[in-house]
Amino acid sequence: MTKKAMSEVLLKVSNLKKYYNSGSLFQKKKTLKALDGVSFELHRGETLGIVGESGCGKSTLAKSIIRLIEPTAGEIILGDKDFRKLSGQNLKEARKHIKMIFQDPYSSLNPRMTVNEIIGEPLDIAKAYKDVEERNKKIENTMETVGLDLSWKNRFPHEFSGGQRQRIGIAKAIILNPDIVICDEPVSALDVSIQAKIINLLLRLQRELNISYIFISHDLSVVRHIADRVMVMYGGKVVEEGITEDIFSNPKDDYTKTLLESIPYII
Amino acid sequence: MSTLLSIKNLNVDIFSEKSILPVINNVNIDLKEGEVLGIVGESGCGKSMLASAVMGLLSPPAKVTNGEILFENEDLVKLSQKELQNIRGSKISMIFQEPMTSLNPLMKCGRQIEEVLFTHEKLGRGELRKKAIHAISEVGIGRAVDVYNDIPSRLSGGMRQRIMIAMALICNPRLLICDEPTTALDVTIQAQILKLIKEIQNKKKTSVIFISHDMGVISKMADRVAVMYAGQIVEIAGANEIFTNPKHPYTIGLLRAIPDMNTGTKALHDIRGSVPMLDALPNGCLFSPRCDIAIKKCFKERPKLKGDKHCTRCFVVNDKESYE
Numbered sequence: 001m002t003k004k005a006m007s008e009v010l011l012k013v014s015n016l017k018k019y020y021n022s023g024s025l026f027q028k029k030k031t032l033k034a035l036d037g038v039s040f041e042l043h044r045g046e047t048l049g050i051v052g053e054s055g056c057g058k059s060t061l062a063k064s065i066i067r068l069i070e071p072t073a074g075e076i077i078l079g080d081k082d083f084r085k086l087s088g089q090n091l092k093e094a095r096k097h098i099k100m101i102f103q104d105p106y107s108s109l110n111p112r113m114t115v116n117e118i119i120g121e122p123l124d125i126a127k128a129y130k131d132v133e134e135r136n137k138k139i140e141n142t143m144e145t146v147g148l149d150l151s152w153k154n155r156f157p158h159e160f161s162g163g164q165r166q167r168i169g170i171a172k173a174i175i176l177n178p179d180i181v182i183c184d185e186p187v188s189a190l191d192v193s194i195q196a197k198i199i200n201l202l203l204r205l206q207r208e209l210n211i212s213y214i215f216i217s218h219d220l221s222v223v224r225h226i227a228d229r230v231m232v233m234y235g236g237k238v239v240e241e242g243i244t245e246d247i248f249s250n251p252k253d254d255y256t257k258t259l260l261e262s263i264p265y266i267i
Numbered sequence: 268m269s270t271l272l273s274i275k276n277l278n279v280d281i282f283s284e285k286s287i288l289p290v291i292n293n294v295n296i297d298l299k300e301g302e303v304l305g306i307v308g309e310s311g312c313g314k315s316m317l318a319s320a321v322m323g324l325l326s327p328p329a330k331v332t333n334g335e336i337l338f339e340n341e342d343l344v345k346l347s348q349k350e351l352q353n354i355r356g357s358k359i360s361m362i363f364q365e366p367m368t369s370l371n372p373l374m375k376c377g378r379q380i381e382e383v384l385f386t387h388e389k390l391g392r393g394e395l396r397k398k399a400i401h402a403i404s405e406v407g408i409g410r411a412v413d414v415y416n417d418i419p420s421r422l423s424g425g426m427r428q429r430i431m432i433a434m435a436l437i438c439n440p441r442l443l444i445c446d447e448p449t450t451a452l453d454v455t456i457q458a459q460i461l462k463l464i465k466e467i468q469n470k471k472k473t474s475v476i477f478i479s480h481d482m483g484v485i486s487k488m489a490d491r492v493a494v495m496y497a498g499q500i501v502e503i504a505g506a507n508e509i510f511t512n513p514k515h516p517y518t519i520g521l522l523r524a525i526p527d528m529n530t531g532t533k534a535l536h537d538i539r540g541s542v543p544m545l546d547a548l549p550n551g552c553l554f555s556p557r558c559d560i561a562i563k564k565c566f567k568e569r570p571k572l573k574g575d576k577h578c579t580r581c582f583v584v585n586d587k588e589s590y591e
Contacts (some may be wrong), residue, residue, distance in 0.1 A: 053453040053454070053455060053456075054424075054453055161541060163541070191309035191310055191480060192309065192480065192482070192521055192524045192525055193309060193520065193521060193524045193537060193538045194309075194541075195524070196524035196525075196526075196535035196536060196537040196538075197537045199526070199535055200534050200535055200537060203534065218453065218454065220454070221525065221526045221527075222526050224526065225526035225527075225535070226526075258455055259454060259455060261458070262454040262455045262457065262458035263454060263483065264457070264458070264461070264481065264483035264484045264486065264487045265483055265486070266482050266483050266486045266510050266522070266525070
């Protein structure tokens, strides 16, 4: 753990804010603070777990980091670049290093694209190959890495089970060898036995490729299993952050305590 | 305690154009009065189909093809829809998974509760309102009159599930079926709702069939647990027994696949292979292709559910026990 704490900082988020204005024309304007000053650092090869209830801003944070949602204020330093100031080709270049895995493998894959096209799409966007042969080779290697059969290349997403679809999502995320993968509830839609397979796969990929994960989940036992450090969010703010074992065995914040007490343990 | 519900040799098949899919395959369950039976299993194992069968909510192409569902010594399978309607909501009721979609979005919560009551007891406006408000306050909602007048979209997920519970309990049913009632809720809200169901169950001595995929939730709620796999019950035993001394290889695998809060081991146990498709079930034991302890016999014959209090559907486990 201490080793990881000393290693290189890949991502530094400081005071990130995302406000939404609501209220129609004739109503008083209200501001909804979805993210209210979130700061953290992510080191190489570590997993940062983010937990909290629905509406606490976990997913907004994930999307703001890769700028799927434009944050209102704050700083995102990715490597040595200020990620929020990038645009055009520079943004595309920077996004090669940070990828995302989504929650719902049923709706996050384009139903009209074959597996080959889905996994190859990031390569096309980043123009990360010289010829078709190299592209195919990369796709095949990645499919093998995540445990997809090569004969499935020309199938469509609907032909796969939830676990297999999530593997396609993972293949798509890791094909450009990113430094950081943001996993937004990657196993929530899956059954326990499939969940175990996907978690094992994520852990193996981390060992082999030295990826850092930001792992968002509402399932605390999954987070405890996979994360090195945990951040607890409530109402757009970070209420507690620390090494996983410390948070789980000795929570300081009242909200964290309530959250931990609510987990239904097996006997 | 007497038996309230007794499911005998139940088979439910789905008739598709090409084939007949056995979604529930020879299920036997006895539920005593005041007992909570947990049913656990992965998606597609037939948990919800079983609940629908008991409620008489199966719609074509799904159909009960064999067996009986005895509720208070009456076979629910043989009843007409009209007779079922008298039982549904009054003697047997159900709480569904999605509180967001199972309530009518255009109707005030109070009116929806009254609707259930009015179907079974012809009461006057004032009386209905009084009972509905009482039911709302009974499920732990403080400002019952306000909520009575609210439409569901103004309530949070937890509140909506409370309304569903109030609706299910308004006629004091003897059997309550909960189909994943807390799956869509946050952990803290889940804890509250589970506590509420448990309290009401204790107070009213209602029998409950509690369906969930979450072993933790089941262990909190159930007295007895049935584990389902591909339409069959593979193991059934007391809750304590099944979690401390699981016997069927599938149950053992499932329990080991859950990230354990106490162990530090990183790789989780995974059950190899995947759940069989219903149109391509293996010849022998349904779990045999994924089983680590399968013997020759397992690939040829289907084992039966055997045992006294702790029943297991496995040749290897049962042979070992009879040998001992």
